[in-house]
Amino acid sequence: MFRQSIQRVALRSQSTVTQTAPRALSNAHIGKLEARWESLSKQDQTTLIDELKARQVLPWSELTPAEKKAAYYISFGEWGPRQPLYLPGERAKVFWGTVGGCLAGIALFAGIRSLAPGPEPVSMNREWQEASDEYLKSKNANPFTGYSQVQ
Amino acid sequence: MLASTLRASLRARAIPSVSRFAGFRAVRNYSDHHLETFEEFTARFEKDFQEAPDLFEVQRLLNNAFAYDLVPAPAVIEQALLACRRVNDYPTAVRTFEALKYKVENKEQYAAYLEELKDIRKELGIDLKEELYPEA
Structure with a gap:
């Protein structure tokens, strides 16, 4: 009976379905997460979080760089409430928009003045x-x- | 004779009144409480991190530890990292070093902390944020 149970354990360790230690997630699966995380569906996000959680149970030196970056991005990346107030380039847009508005106002004023009759x-x-x-x-x-x- | 008895009775009355007021002393020391020393702070947070049961508690303790007007001792950081390891959360460990970087006064202090925590960082396999995102 003892032998049988050993056999069963051996069989389980060889099977690909019930592996206790999950394999490394592929780069295609978790790479460049910054670009597409927010467009993923809620379900995909949850799946990804669970997969990464399962990987983090292992010694952390076994994690791939892509996994580390993905885990860090999900926890503390700039999305959701951590999204910065202004994305890069937006400050310049606001500044030049304001300057353009002022100049348009001055031009409109001068134009109307020049049309004044009599x-x-x-x-x-x-x-x-x-x-x-x-x-x-x-x-x-x-x-x-x-x-x-x-x- | 009358005068002397009066004087004696006055003296006799004066003595207990003095002893009655001797009982009143300053008892309202509202501002007199113990200020926690750095060593006590370190011991308290080491203990709390050791007992932290879940990720929420670890992150709450980290928030509290870094909210004081001091940089937590390496011993506290070490216990925090071990707590992160216990709750299996890699990003929080990275974040701890990031917090340390912002909390110290200058780059030399940060380098000194990294030197002090080199062993545990290697043992747990924690990268810094600078190493994860070299360009940023």
Whole structure:
């Protein structure tokens, strides 16, 4: 009976189905995970996490570099809540967008001004403004910061 | 004679009143509690890491250990790495070294920590983040 059980154990150790120590995951399976992790389905992600978990039970020196990177990326990589606020290139995009917006605004203002028809209002000439000053002086207007209407 | 008896009675009354007030002393030492020393901190976290039952607890302890205004002693880091090994989580071990890199004051201190923890790092087969992602 003892012999039989030994045989059974030997058979099990040779079978490929019930291997206790999982094999190394292939590079195609876990390589370049950064590019495609978030597009994987929830089920695939769970499977991958479980496979890596099973591999991490082994001595860590037996893990392949791809497995280490994949495990690190899943735990602490820049995805989900760890995604950086600005992806590379986005800061420049925001800056130049703002500058472009300001320039467009200035151009729009100048354009509309250049389309303004007819003469300036009467109050915009020098004589009118000086007369305004005279009047304000007679009323003792604003002695603190001045009252000059001349532009 | 009357005056002398009065004086004597006053003196007799004065003595117990003094002894009554002698009982009041400062008892409200609200700010008087023990400050944990670095050695006590080290011993506490070593013990906690040894007893950590799961990954959540290991990561919680790491968060706490690195939240103080000090760099945890190599002994604490060693116990943390062993705890990571016990709960079979490789990324947390890598992350511990990453945290250490940010926590120390300069590169020399980081190098000194790496030198001190070289053996256990080799024994457990932990890579640094710099080694995993050399370009970043």
